[in-house]
Structures are given as C-alpha cells and as structure tokens.
Amino acid sequence: MRALEDVETVGVVGAGTMGAGIAQVTSMAGYDVVMRDIERDYVEAGFDSIEDSLDRFVDKGTLDDDERQAVLDGITGTTDLADLADCDFVVEAAVENMDVKQDIFADLDEEVPDDVVLATNTSTLSITTIASATDRPEQVVGLHFMNPVPVMTGVEVVVGEKTDGGVVDFAHEFAEDLDKETWESDDKPGFVTNRILMPWLNEGIRAFDEGVASKEDIDKGMKLGTNVPMGPLELADHIGLDICLDASETLHEELGDRYKPAYLLKRKVDAGDLGKKTGEGFYSYE
Structure with missing residues (x-):
C-alpha cells in the first residue's frame, strides 16, 4: 500500500x-x-x-x-x-x-x-x-x-x-x-454512530407521532436536557429522512425490532418530504 x-x-x-x-x-x-x-x-x-x-x-x-x-x-x-x-x-x-x-x-x-x-x-x-x-x-x-x-x-x-x-x-x-x-x-451493523443514533431519531419521531409533545418541544427538550446541538426531528430533517429510513431498515434487518423504523418516518418518505433538501420534512424550509 x-x-x-x-x-x-x-x-x-x-x-x-x-x-x-x-x-x-x-x-x-x-x-x-x-x-x-x-x-x-x-x-x-x-x-x-x-x-x-x-x-x-x-x-x-x-x-x-x-x-x-x-x-x-x-x-x-x-x-x-x-x-x-x-x-x-x-x-x-x-x-x-x-x-x-x-x-x-x-x-x-x-x-x-x-x-x-x-x-x-x-x-x-x-x-x-x-x-x-x-x-x-x-x-x-x-x-x-x-x-x-x-x-x-x-x-x-x-x-x-x-x-x-x-x-x-x-x-x-x-x-x-x-x-x-x-x-x-x-465492522458491526451501524458501527458506533448509527447503531446509537438511529434508535434515538426514531424514538423522537414516535414521541411526536404519539402526541407526547410538539416537535418543537421534543427538540428543545433534547437540546436543553442532553446538550446536543439539534433535537431528533431537526437532525433527521438535516440528514435526510430517506437516508434515516434506509439506515433504520438496514439495522432493523440486521439487529431486530428495536431498530424498527417509525411509521411516521416511512409516511414522510413516501410523501416525498425528505427534510431540508426538499424544503419540507418535520419542519418547513425556505
């Protein structure tokens, strides 16, 4: 080499x-x-x-x-x-x-x-x-x-x-x-980052879908409560919801139901609302 x-x-x-x-x-x-x-x-x-x-x-x-x-x-x-x-x-x-x-x-x-x-x-x-x-x-x-x-x-x-x-x-x-x-x-599924990140994103999406809190409060709570720069819904929009779904489906196949993609994530991708890159995801973008 x-x-x-x-x-x-x-x-x-x-x-x-x-x-x-x-x-x-x-x-x-x-x-x-x-x-x-x-x-x-x-x-x-x-x-x-x-x-x-x-x-x-x-x-x-x-x-x-x-x-x-x-x-x-x-x-x-x-x-x-x-x-x-x-x-x-x-x-x-x-x-x-x-x-x-x-x-x-x-x-x-x-x-x-x-x-x-x-x-x-x-x-x-x-x-x-x-x-x-x-x-x-x-x-x-x-x-x-x-x-x-x-x-x-x-x-x-x-x-x-x-x-x-x-x-x-x-x-x-x-x-x-x-x-x-x-x-x-x-070389294990998801490596370090996505193995931990994808369940976090999906749980944030589920919490919003199930009415636990507004998307703004979910993101604000995670930012202020855990000192991360973005909450799960904002970060998913930034990454691209299609990318999040692909990663979650791969991990679900490899590691089982704890990595099952959130239903609302699938629905957003099916609708073509992929996040910041399309101007519409969980949030709207100029």
Whole structure:
C-alpha cells in the first residue's frame, strides 16, 4: 500500500451531499481531487454544492476569495471511472446500496493500481461484504464522514474482517490530515454512530407521532436536557429522512425490532418530504 506522504491525488466516487463534501475538504487540505459521478448533471450539482459551502466560509471570513478559487481549481469532475486510474487513494461515497457499492468496488479494483487503498463512506453496510467484491480486501476500509462534511469534525474508521492494520492507520492519518478527529469501530451493523443514533431519531419521531409533545418541544427538550446541538426531528430533517429510513431498515434487518423504523418516518418518505433538501420534512424550509 502507498504511504500517506505518497498520496497526491485522491479519487472521490459520488458527487452527492457526502461526495461533494469529501471532495471539498480533501482539496482544502491540499490534495488534487478527481470527483466522479455517473452523469454530468450530478457532477455539476456537486460543484454547485461545493461553491455554496465555500461561499459560506468566505462570508464567515475563514477563507478569502483566492483560497476559495484554489479549492475549486483543485477538483476535477468526471463521469468516467477510468479517470481515477492515476489516483493514489480512493473514497467511495455513492448511494447506500450494497449491490451498487460492490459493483463500484469491483470496477475500482480493475481501474486503480493494486497498492491503492479503497475506502467506503458507508454509514451502515458491511465493509467486509463490500471488500469481497475486490481482490484486495485487506486494502479496503470504512471512512465514515459526518454530514455536513466541511463542518463536522468527526470521521469514523471502520475495520473490515480482512482490513490490514497498516490500512487502518492510513485511514486515521488521512482523516487527521483533513483536520478531522477519528474514532474506530469494528465492522458491526451501524458501527458506533448509527447503531446509537438511529434508535434515538426514531424514538423522537414516535414521541411526536404519539402526541407526547410538539416537535418543537421534543427538540428543545433534547437540546436543553442532553446538550446536543439539534433535537431528533431537526437532525433527521438535516440528514435526510430517506437516508434515516434506509439506515433504520438496514439495522432493523440486521439487529431486530428495536431498530424498527417509525411509521411516521416511512409516511414522510413516501410523501416525498425528505427534510431540508426538499424544503419540507418535520419542519418547513425556505
């Protein structure tokens, strides 16, 4: 495997919310980035997201205009996975679907050199199963960024059954080079974060659905009572209700009824009210 000091170009597969955020912070850390998605419109939407995020940094005075432009100049967009062939490290941030991720990793295994580490940003799916699609399972690791990536300081490093210890160290070092803090989890369903977070979100949704309190009071009570920055309903909107449902269903399948998704969460997703990204969730957004 390549050492971190040998990494100059990082590939990011996926230009959605997570992929664009990972591409941004990686470029901000001084790496060249190749950001790939399956359609040009998705790539352009990723760049729009990055520009909006960088504008907020400029407005806050943490970046100047030249630094903002340098970050954008450091990212190349593509729809061709073969354009990642010269990357020294690749992070996958595609949709949370095992078949999709295995297909991507099988293709990456063919496209990038054998000594390149492949990371997945999955939040619930098995690293070991994803890695089984490759001939280098020892060089596959979980690198679970938190949303929004440019703001959140935490990254969860997830160790698959065959992940080499040196690759685990590499993952910690890379995240820390992006000015993030890391913690480590074994390859168990939901890892540390979502194993604990999803029941909390679902219980908050159930409490609202059952009339325990208004959504505002549920969120206010949790913020003031437990010192979290967002209550469960507000946070679910921020994450995306579809993402919360997907994660809850995966954990329900793996761990049983204590992870059963709240009925109201399913109803909201069926209605297309996915939270902040659609303008309507448990709350309404401009």
